[in-house]
Amino acid sequence: MIIALAMRRNILLFIIAGLTAHCWSQTGGNTDILTERVVDRPLTLHAGQLQINPGYQLSIGSRKFDADGDKINLAKEGTAMVQHLYNLEIKYGILEFLEVSAALNYSSLGVREKQVWYFHGAETMYTTQLTECKGLSDLFVGLALRLPFDIDHFGWRVSAGASLPVANYKPEKPTHSSTTVVDSLGVFQQVRFHYNDKAGNGTMIYHFGTAAQFFTDNMAITGWADYSLCFSEAETHYWESRLYEDEFSYQSVPYKTKPGNTLSYVLTFDYQAIDWFDVFGRFSGMMYHGGWDEEEGVRIGHPEKNIMAVGFGYEIQVARHLRLFQSMDIPILGKNELAPLVIYTGASFNFLTR
Amino acid sequence: METINKYNISGTIKNISGSLALLLLPSLASGQTEQQVLPSELKEQTVITEPATLRKGFFRASFFGSYTLIDQAFDENGEKGYILNTNVWTRSWLYQLELGYGISDRLQVVLRPVFVNKQVFATTENRFGSEIETWSAKQSAVGFGDLAVGIDYQILTETEIRPSLVAKTTFTLPTGQKNPTEIKSWTDYKLPTGAGQFVIALDLKLRKIIYPYSFTLYAGYAYFFEGEKIFPYYFEPGDEDSFKQTFRFKSGNRVNVSGSFNVHLNDWIALENQVSFFHWMGNKIYAEPVYEGNKAWFLIYMPVLNFQIRRFRLFEKVSVPVLGKNIGADPDYILGLLYTF
Numbered sequence: 001m002i003i004a005l006a007m008r009r010n011i012l013l014f015i016i017a018g019l020t021a022h023c024w025s026q027t028g029g030n031t032d033i034l035t036e037r038v039v040d041r042p043l044t045l046h047a048g049q050l051q052i053n054p055g056y057q058l059s060i061g062s063r064k065f066d067a068d069g070d071k072i073n074l075a076k077e078g079t080a081m082v083q084h085l086y087n088l089e090i091k092y093g094i095l096e097f098l099e100v101s102a103a104l105n106y107s108s109l110g111v112r113e114k115q116v117w118y119f120h121g122a123e124t125m126y127t128t129q130l131t132e133c134k135g136l137s138d139l140f141v142g143l144a145l146r147l148p149f150d151i152d153h154f155g156w157r158v159s160a161g162a163s164l165p166v167a168n169y170k171p172e173k174p175t176h177s178s179t180t181v182v183d184s185l186g187v188f189q190q191v192r193f194h195y196n197d198k199a200g201n202g203t204m205i206y207h208f209g210t211a212a213q214f215f216t217d218n219m220a221i222t223g224w225a226d227y228s229l230c231f232s233e234a235e236t237h238y239w240e241s242r243l244y245e246d247e248f249s250y251q252s253v254p255y256k257t258k259p260g261n262t263l264s265y266v267l268t269f270d271y272q273a274i275d276w277f278d279v280f281g282r283f284s285g286m287m288y289h290g291g292w293d294e295e296e297g298v299r300i301g302h303p304e305k306n307i308m309a310v311g312f313g314y315e316i317q318v319a320r321h322l323r324l325f326q327s328m329d330i331p332i333l334g335k336n337e338l339a340p341l342v343i344y345t346g347a348s349f350n351f352l353t354r
Numbered sequence: 355m356e357t358i359n360k361y362n363i364s365g366t367i368k369n370i371s372g373s374l375a376l377l378l379l380p381s382l383a384s385g386q387t388e389q390q391v392l393p394s395e396l397k398e399q400t401v402i403t404e405p406a407t408l409r410k411g412f413f414r415a416s417f418f419g420s421y422t423l424i425d426q427a428f429d430e431n432g433e434k435g436y437i438l439n440t441n442v443w444t445r446s447w448l449y450q451l452e453l454g455y456g457i458s459d460r461l462q463v464v465l466r467p468v469f470v471n472k473q474v475f476a477t478t479e480n481r482f483g484s485e486i487e488t489w490s491a492k493q494s495a496v497g498f499g500d501l502a503v504g505i506d507y508q509i510l511t512e513t514e515i516r517p518s519l520v521a522k523t524t525f526t527l528p529t530g531q532k533n534p535t536e537i538k539s540w541t542d543y544k545l546p547t548g549a550g551q552f553v554i555a556l557d558l559k560l561r562k563i564i565y566p567y568s569f570t571l572y573a574g575y576a577y578f579f580e581g582e583k584i585f586p587y588y589f590e591p592g593d594e595d596s597f598k599q600t601f602r603f604k605s606g607n608r609v610n611v612s613g614s615f616n617v618h619l620n621d622w623i624a625l626e627n628q629v630s631f632f633h634w635m636g637n638k639i640y641a642e643p644v645y646e647g648n649k650a651w652f653l654i655y656m657p658v659l660n661f662q663i664r665r666f667r668l669f670e671k672v673s674v675p676v677l678g679k680n681i682g683a684d685p686d687y688i689l690g691l692l693y694t695f
Contacts, residue, residue, distance in 0.1 A: 058685075060423065076490050078477030082425045082684075110425065110436045114477040114488075130436050316661075318619045324659070326670075343687075345672075 034320050034350045038278035039220040039270055043146040043157035043211055045093030048354030052090050055346030059083040061111075062341065065307065065334035078114025081338065083107060087346075092353075097148045101161070105137040107199055124188035133197040138163040142207065153216065159209040159226075167200030170236050178246045191243065201259055202234030220270040225263065233258040233294070253295070260291025260302055276317035284309050284329065307334035313344075323348040397694040400662040401669075402568045402616050402624050406518040406561055407508045408456030408694075416452040418690040428678035430648060446472040448499075460508040468499035470530070470547040495545035499530040517562035522574075526553035533584040537597045540589035551581035551605060566618035572630075573612075578605040588641060606635030606649065626658035634681075652678030667692040 033046050045051055061081030064072050074081065089103040113129040142161025175194045180187065209226035237252045268282040291302035313327025325346050331339035396409060408414060423446070427437050449469040456462045472495040480487040504524040512518035530548020537543040557574030582602045590596040612630035619625055630653070637647035658671040671688040675681070 075475035075492065076477065078479070078488075078490070080425065080475075082423065084685075112425075112436060114479055116479040116481060119480065119482045132436065316623070318623050322619060 032320075033352060035276075035317055037272050037275055037317075038280075038315055039215055039218060039272045042096075043155045043213065044097060044099035044144050045091055046352075047093045047096040048352055049093040050091070050351045050353050052349040053088070053346060055087045055089075055344060057083075057085040057087065057342060057344045059085070059340035059342045061338050063331070063339040065331075065337050065339055067303065067336055069333065069335045071339070080112045081110070081340065083109040083340070097146050099144045101140075101142045101144070103140040103142075105199070106135070107133070107137065109133040124186065125191060126188060127191045127193060129193040129195075131195040131197060133199055135199045136167045137199045138165050138167045138201055138205070140164075140207075144209075153214055155211075155213040155215070157211050159207070159211075161207040161209075163201060163205040163207070163228075165201055165203050165234070168198040169200030169202035169234065171198060171239060172196040173250050174239050174241055174248075176241055176243075176248045178243055178248065180246065189246075193241075195239075201230075202236055202257070203230055203232050203259065205230045205259060218272045220268075220272075222268045222270070223265070224268070225265045227261065227263050229261040230259045255293055255295040257293045258291055260288050263287045278315045279312070280314070280327075281312045282310070282327075282329075284311060303336045305334070305336040307331055307337045307339065309342075311342075321350055323350070394665075397665045398662065400618065400622065400624050401626065401658075401660045401667065402563060402618055403565065405459070405508070406512065406520045406559065407460060407462040407506050408454055410456050410458045412456045413695040414452075414454040414692060415695070416450075416454070416690060416692040418448075418450040418452070418688055420448045420450070420686055420688040422446040422448070422686045423684055424682055426683040428652065428675070428681050428683050430680055432677065432679045434678075434683045446470075448472075460511065462506045464502075464504040464506065466502040466504070468501070468530070469497070470499045471496050472545060472547075474545065489541075491541050493543065493545050495547045497531055497547040500526050500548045501529040502526045512561070512563060517560050517569075520559045520561075522555075522557040522559065524553075524555040524557070524576075526551075526555070528552060528581065532581070533600075534586050537589075540586075540591045540593075540597070543586065543597075546583070549581075549605070550583040551603075552579040553577065554579075555608075557610075568616045570614045570616070570628075571612075572610070572614075574608075574610045576608040576610075578607055580604045585639060585641075602640040604638045606637050606647065608635075609633045622662045624660040624662070626656075626660065628656040628658065630654050630656060648680045650678070650680040652676075652681045652683075665694045667694075 033049060059082070061079070061083075062074055064074055064077075064079075066072055085105055085107040087103065087105045089101060091099055091101040093099050109132070111131045113131075115126055115128050117124065117126040140161055140163050142159055144157055144159035146155065146157035174196060176192060177194070178189060178191045181190045205228050207226055207228045209224065211222060211224040213220055213222040215221070233256045235254065236257055237254045240251045240253055242249050242251075264284070264286045266282055266284040268280050270278055270280045272278050285308040286306060288302070288305040292299050293302070294300070309329045309331045311327055311329035313325060315323055315325040318324050325344075325348070327344045329342040329344075331341075397412065399405075425436065426434060428434050447470075449471070450466055451469075452464055452466045454462055454464040474493045475491070477488065477490045480489065502524050504522060506520055506522045508518060508520050510516060510519040526549075528548050528550050530550075531546050532548045532550025533546055534543040535546075553576055555574060555576035557572060560571040562569050580602060581604070582600050584598065584600050585603075588596060588599060588601070610630060610632045612628055614626050614628035616624060616626040631651070632654070633651040634649065636649050637645075639645040652675045654673050654675050656671060656673045658669055661668040667690075669688075669690045669692075671686075671690070673686040673688070675683045675685070
């Protein structure tokens, strides 16, 4: 569950990162379309503009927020979490005010839990646990429409999209192992629990969003919000394991799950320091509620979650077709959620097809 | 008269040839002389256009910070996976200052002091029936590490056809703390900041510039001398004598080969794409019995983004292990700032 939510949050962070690169509004300036300053860019791509945005995101989970909103040090808790996420987003301006986009992620998340020793009479056993979540995400496709006329110092857009359930979502069979170890400390049984989760949702998730922007010559303030919701549940399973004489056997247990609804938001302050260099600070957050799991008619709700973070970053117009950007987000408040430090590095390749 | 005429003819010829020379000179001159470049501009050259070693009298100060975490590793079969059996988790910052000086246009010396800030976390839970005992440990290493001194000599300077060739010799001196300190128990101590061994490394670097590109080939060998230090691995619970016991050791020598393709993205941003192969022979610890470590190797891809802002150069580097054996598989992040005086 934690992993599924972390994945969802990563998709949102990815959307945030993508937005940073393009969504700040208004037209104007003397530069050509491909070298527009960040604060001069409209909230959607120009007609005929093709944008390809690859990126890499590293998330290092050293803290989490508990149900009371208290910050827990994961190192003391005994959990180590690292995620590597590679994303690719492609956008195209169909009209001057209408943009279509598609995005896909590949991620590798690993959560290692503390070592637990069991001392029972003369028998000693120790266990470790690794939960891995690896693979492609669902495919996001979306449309965005901005105001078809210019208003001084203001821009606005609405968007809609869907995450198509194309990725694997059912956990693969675990790869637990058990061995008897003999060393200077004695004889003991070593048990490794290794879960293999997948990154897909298993069901369609719909996105509805809006963004508004106020700007001056060199500054822009942009607010963006996205609400995602799901109307159908997915059939999935978890694996029960049994250990007998150092051999694990597994049994698949089916259950239904329905992802909850998520509100994501970002407020960004952009400062165009030089025509080719933009710095920004932002405040972002996510609220999750309404998800559940159901097994044999018993339905259990997912805990509500939320997280807020502050971030900063920059974008450089490197060449006519190439932009680079980097950002860092630091969680500050939250409930029931991991609080990773997120570092994002991305490039944006821009072309005109008309 | 003849003489006069001769002189006149000769004078006329001289005048014509003088005029021709004056007419032709600018075109000849523009074809063969180099553009006048001020020393201050030479100090603003990028990682692609600068010479292979510092010019005479140039001084460069560089500061690097590298961040490493240990989460995944390549096992003895070359399979990449998470470090199992433990939730041990390392967060390590390494700071390095590099001071370089051009003694001549071909010879430079460099000094590399290192500052280490490393933390290792691990948590274990012990269950005795219903009784649960949780043990958390955080070990740190903070302080100056080993000092490296280098001498680089440009054996071949670059011409339009020929690449440059530089020989780099680096001596690493064990100036950092080699033993664990403040040992209170077999698990509670400060980690060392140094390796406790002398190292000598020789590298050859071949480079060719075809603006806006450059290509490099690099090959090196490092010899690690024998040392002696305390190894926490041999600590016995409750045995304080074991906390002081030293062992002779020898780290495995290292071979490295790499190549890079570098390109100017614009006049002041350069992207380096480096692929490197490192191979280490096995480490040895002369304990009872003698510990013989496995050989290790990895192939890494290292993109480097360089921003040249006048005499400042800022770079970001990510080292991504692609393949390997018996070695960590996590990326390193390196941020550096250089200034040429």
